[in-house]
Amino acid sequence: AKGDGRATYRFYETGMGDAVRDRRMLEHDLRHAVADEQLMLVYQPQEGVQHGSVVGFEALLRWTHPTRGAISPAIFIPIAEETGAILEIGTWVMRTACAEAATWKQPLTIAVNVSAVQIYHDDFVPMVHQILLETGLPPARLELEITETALIRDLNRALTALRRVKALGVRIAMDDFGTGYSSLSNLRAFPFDKIKIDGSFIKSVNSNGQAATIVRAVVGLGRGLGLPVLAEGVETEAELQFLHDEKCDEVQGYLLGRPAPIENFTHVTEGLPLP
Ligand code: C2E
Numbered sequence: 001a002k003g004d005g006r007a008t009y010r011f012y013e014t015g016m017g018d019a020v021r022d023r024r025m026l027e028h029d030l031r032h033a034v035a036d037e038q039l040m041l042v043y044q045p046q047e048g049v050q051h052g053s054v055v056g057f058e059a060l061l062r063w064t065h066p067t068r069g070a071i072s073p074a075i076f077i078p079i080a081e082e083t084g085a086i087l088e089i090g091t092w093v094m095r096t097a098c099a100e101a102a103t104w105k106q107p108l109t110i111a112v113n114v115s116a117v118q119i120y121h122d123d124f125v126p127m128v129h130q131i132l133l134e135t136g137l138p139p140a141r142l143e144l145e146i147t148e149t150a151l152i153r154d155l156n157r158a159l160t161a162l163r164r165v166k167a168l169g170v171r172i173a174m175d176d177f178g179t180g181y182s183s184l185s186n187l188r189a190f191p192f193d194k195i196k197i198d199g200s201f202i203k204s205v206n207s208n209g210q211a212a213t214i215v216r217a218v219v220g221l222g223r224g225l226g227l228p229v230l231a232e233g234v235e236t237e238a239e240l241q242f243l244h245d246e247k248c249d250e251v252q253g254y255l256l257g258r259p260a261p262i263e264n265f266t267h268v269t270e271g272l273p274l275p
């Protein structure tokens, strides 16, 4: 028994050493990701439920590591937030997404994910303003996606930043609604323009009565507050039908389109007939 314990301990220690080394390596390599052009954006369509046409795209970040290949943003964004690399990366995302959207013939919305670290940084609002001027993108076409968790660290500071960015004419969506803390008071306190229901609720609307009840309630909440509601992670026709029947405003998910290079959506951005 004693021997087993030691063996387990040794195994564990090696495992942790690897994880730490791994993380250090990613931390280090992330610092060069922007300069070495290892980042790219993919775009996922957002559609109006009743008319079924694309109203905008969400920009999603992709990192191709020189030796390890594609690394998920769910892994590298938290690391970039801890090291501060997210400031440079977030600025690159904002500039690239706005420059791209400014070239579209159709006046579609571009939704950009923004992390808490960026919002609390003094340069955030001037950065957004500068990029809007530089790219000529009309501010009303830019929507910032922000999670509630991003706001709770310092509510007053976050509120000040969001008010200033809204004064530029930019819109703000509450991302991942339903998964954070005190959603209802945040909805009232912050100047949101849209609610995005987290995909985890959509996944079970057709099999789980509670998920359906929650989605229905959020759509009602949006209507009461005058905020459009977008459902994320829509994967099946049955889910889409449910959201249509409940009069959810917008949908996004693999059923409507997977995140892909913008070239895949030229017919939409250029307003051409379907291929
Ligand atoms: P998010 O903002 O909630 O983005 C939605 C995620 O769900 C994306 O994952 C998207 O690819 C995925 N998704 C879309 N439709 C479906 C579907 O029908 N089913 C399922 N299962 N998933 C779907 P992705 O691209 O891996 O991004 C993960 C997270 O990383 C994002 O979650 C966001 O929090 C963060 N992220 C991505 N790009 C950026 C960025 O440019 N800046 C910041 N700060 N965060 C980003």
Ligand code: CA
Pocket (backbone or CB within 6 Å): 058, 113, 145, 175
């Ligand atoms: Ca998002």
Ligand code: CA
Pocket (backbone or CB within 6 Å): 175, 176, 196, 198, 199, 232
């Ligand atoms: Ca989300």
Ligand code: CA
Pocket (backbone or CB within 6 Å): 176
């Ligand atoms: Ca999320």
